[in-house]
Amino acid sequence: MKKLSAILMACAMAVSMLTGCGSSNESQDNTKETEPVEVNVTALKGPTAMGMVSLMDDVDNGKVDSENYKFTIAASIDEVTPAISQGETDIAAVPANVASVLYNKLEGGVQVLAVNTLGVLYIVENGDTVQSAADLKGKTIYASGKGATPEYALNYILQQNGLDPAADVTIEWKSEHSECVAALAQDPSGIAMLPQPFVTTAQMKNPDLRVALDLTEEWDKVQEDAQEPGALLTGVVVVRTEFAKENPEAVSDFLERYKASVDFVNENVDEAAQLVGQYDIVTAEVAQTAIPECNIVCITGDEMQEKLSGYLSVLNDQNPEAVGGKLPDDDFYYTGE
Incomplete structure (x- = not known):
């Protein structure tokens, strides 16, 4: 009887050791680092x-x-x-x-x-004619970003200030912001909508260039009374x-x-x-x-x-x-x- 008990105990220990090895291997597999993608x-x-x-x-x-x-x-x-x-x-x-x-x-x-x-969009000009969004009436604006945030932000601010983007202003769309900077350099009375850092680039080329409007501030003004201001x-x-x-x-x-x-x-x-x-x-x-x-x-x-x-x-x-x-x-x- 004692001999049978000893045999059973030995078998149990062997099973336990095998199970322990299995757990160890699984643990190693689970902690294996994923390959970079x-x-x-x-x-x-x-x-x-x-x-x-x-x-x-x-x-x-x-x-x-x-x-x-x-x-x-x-x-x-x-x-x-x-x-x-x-x-x-x-x-x-x-x-x-x-x-x-x-x-x-x-x-x-x-x-x-x-x-x-x-917000990083600004209206800049060579002169001193634009003090408010309403002052953009009748102006030509060089801009880039048609079909994206710049166009829709500009249109929204113009409309909220009583201007029709299609009739009251002329927007000359460029494919890149750098083209707007170049257009400003060639037009002494030019006005442009530019984001940073292109505002700084333009001002370095023309120190007389003035930031006329911060479109983020203009946006906030027309959103003041909104139920959920964006x-x-x-x-x-x-x-x-x-x-x-x-x-x-x-x-x-x-x-x-x-x-x-x-x-x-x-x-x-x-x-x-x-x-x-x-x-x-x-x-x-x-x-x-x-x-x-x-x-x-x-x-x-x-x-x-x-x-x-x-x-x-x-x-x-x-x-x-x-x-x-x-x-x-x-x-x-x-x-x-």
Whole structure:
């Protein structure tokens, strides 16, 4: 009997050891690090790209090995939207309303990760004729961003000040902001709508150029009595929905690193300006003056949804096509869940 008990105990110990080995192997498998994935990121020349320069520099200097990042800086939104639609870029900085247009066009194919730029649009002129939005009546305005935030923001402010954008002003649309700067240089009485940092670029070429109107302030004025006032937003960061579902860790990694990059740029203007010049976004001299005026942010979560949904509602009321025909559903706003 004692011999049988000893045999049974030995068998139990053997089973226990085998089970322990199995658990150990499973634990090792479960803690195995995921392989880095390719993350293609596209930013537009201007504040959206400026906010990413610290992250781009870290990648180029081999300080990032969590994911394999590849950055592209585009001069025009026309280069960005096809890249998203065709899956050639995974994460992209786009005008706020374009994010909604893409969401509707791609049937939920993109989600917004963060608001990255607040209002940066200004009316500038060589003279001293524009003191209010109403003073733009009869003027010719050089502008870039047709079909995106600049056009809809300008139209909304003009309309709220009693002007018909199609009849009371002449808007000469350029494909890039730099073309507006060039047009101003050739027109002594010229007026333009420009974002930072292009305002600074233009003023460096022509010190007499005056900031006549801050469109963020003009927007706030006409929104004062609104039931749910919306802020003027310039840009957001979007991710392809399919990429986000397949690579949540990569999205989380990007957001963490992008926020750190934005903080670095805002807190270390001199160093950031050198990086902006290094990446040929604008010159370091321009960036040093412009960065504090660019309203570069990284707003995520509930605050992102509150600000962006309010802004898109204003555009939708003005022209549903500005947001792609209808307001996006709640799944447009990335939650990480």
